[in-house]
Amino acid sequence: NAQSTPGGGGTSVALSTPARAGNTGGSFTGGVDAQTNGLTPHQNQVLFLIKSCKGSEGMGFEELKARLQGMNVNTIKQALDFLSNEGHIYSTVDDDHYKSTDGD
């Protein structure tokens, strides 16, 4: 709703890229980077997983669910909803596949 005043230049939020790119299996154990961007830890977790997926189709909901065992399906959906509203992610081949905007 808020009209943005152009010309301010891009003070974009510095998205911290965690240095643990090789560590794919792990669950987020809280920590500092779970609180970046003003997202909830759940939202961050979802975003992080989507970011880590480099396929052209992004990450499917089923895969997210599988990787986020213990997280409520509705919570995941809400996180996806929020993230796509914010523009962090977008749906690709269908509404169940998401890709991160700052991936490439």
Added chain:
Amino acid sequence: LERIQRNKAAALQKLAARHV
């Protein structure tokens, strides 16, 4: 594929609008 590009463009715009 066109849909993907469109979604991506829309998402990037949203993102930009959030972080002015």
